[in-house]
Amino acid sequence: MGRPPLPVGTHGKVRTYELASGGFRAKTKVRDGDGVTREVERSGRSRAAAERALKKALQERTTPTGGAVTGDSKIADVVALFLEEVKRRRRGTTYDTYALHARNHVVPALGALRLREASVARVDAFLRACEIRLAANTVRSIRTVLSGVLGYAARLGAIPTNPVRDAGRIEGTTSTVRALVRAERVDLLAKLDADEDAYRRDLPDLCRFMLGTGARIGEVIALQDDAVAWEAGEVAIVANIVRVKRVGLVRHEGKTFAARRLLPLPAFVVEMLCERRPDDVVPTSMVFPNSRGHDLGRGSWRDPQNTGARLREALDAAGYEWVTSHVFRKTAATILDQAGLSARAIAGHIGHARPSITQDVYMDKRADGRAAADAFDAALGSGFDEESVQ
Incomplete structure (x- = not known):
């Protein structure tokens, strides 16, 4: 033996x-x-x-990986390999974002280091330096890219663990969530309806749909006629429109798995969609094309960036400089919250995987009207008069 x-x-x-x-x-x-x-x-x-x-x-020493990636490989070289993996597995916009952060931040600061030199202390020091000069959300994106690179190396056996996991958290300032209250919603929609430029650009109906569904602007402009169940009054959110560098406008499946969802439509949205539906509609007709009038339903895809810019102009003209398309999503989430729906149900409706994100980032905690005060008056008001005190 x-x-x-x-x-x-x-x-x-x-x-x-x-x-x-x-x-x-x-x-x-x-x-x-x-x-x-x-x-x-x-x-x-x-x-x-x-x-x-x-x-x-x-x-x-780490397990050799066929010579491609070892502990002595430079981080810059592994970044290039990781980005090729991202390009193969993820959508174009994700690749563009990752490549931007890798090129502008990760490689200049850490690219010359060997993988085995990427300690938790070095990674944490890099992230803390980014925090000083960049917004918290940007630093979180950079952290995601670096974690992906070093996690890729760990999967190949070049390093034993991913040091980004043990680096400190990125702390950002918490901003107050503000949604449109009832009076603001009525006022804003009236001003958009009266704005000739906004009407010509088909913005009033677009805003009504976002307010009535909580859908993202890219999801709304990706809607085709066959996504709407007209008799049931439902819409399937299954895609979004994005602009991919060197490619142009692309319609692809929803942002995440949770983003693909079936939503009930309020009556005012169904009525609006029926009014704008052309007689010669086909299943692939766009619900919100890039032009109005004779081309309604038969135009080309709207550019989300251009649509956002035109919406910005209309909102500024209406005196709502603080409102963005995301405020419509926050307004929808807040309306559902005030109606008594659970955080999980609201997260499912607006396409979030985690209810905590919906609660912390999308719900306006301000009371809308005097309903709460009236409830206290009804329950306690008679118990504090002079006779009861005596």
Whole structure:
């Protein structure tokens, strides 16, 4: 029976030899994570120096990955490999965002480091430096990119763990959520209806749909006629329109799995959609095309960036400089919250995977009207008059 192999990840006896040219060489055999036993050796001026060099090499050693990525690979090289993986697996806008942060932040600061040099302390120091000069959401995106790069290296066995996981959290200032209250909604829609430029650009109906569904602007302009169940009064949110660098406008499946959802439509939205539905409609007709009038339903895709810019002009003209398309989503979430729906139900309606995001970022906590005060009056008001006190 032959000698049993070394356990995976261990090394055998260290042997040291004196070299004829002077100095010493220490060597041993290591059984790597792929099951292959390899010889590792290091030299030094003395026996002890050679053994110390070998032990250090063994501590830093990781399982070889066919020569593509090892602990000695530069982070900049691994970034390029990771981005190729992102391009293959993710949508174009995700790749563009990741590539931007990698090019502008990760590679300039960390690209020359070897993977084994990417310690938790170095990663944390980099993120803290980013916090000083960048917005919290931007730093979180940068952290996501760096985590993806080092996580990719860890999966290949080049480093034992992803150091980004142990780096400190990115703390941002919490902003107060503001949604449109009833009087503001009525006033804004009336002003949009009266704005000739806004009407020509088909913005009033677009805003009504966003307010009545909580859908994202990219999801709304991606709607086709066959997404609407006209008799049931429902709409399937299954896609969005994005602009991809070097490609142009692209319609693809929803932003996330949670973003693909079936929504009931309020009566005023169904009525609005029926009024604007052309007689010669086909299943692929766009509900909100890039033009109005004779081309309604038969135009081309609206550009989300251009639509956002035109909406910005209309909102400013109406005196609602603080409102964005996302405020419509927050307004929809707040209306559902005030109607008594659970956070989970509201998150499912507006397409969030986590109800906590809906509660913390999308719900206006201000009381709308005097309903709360009237409830207290009804329950407690008679209990605090002079007669009851006596």
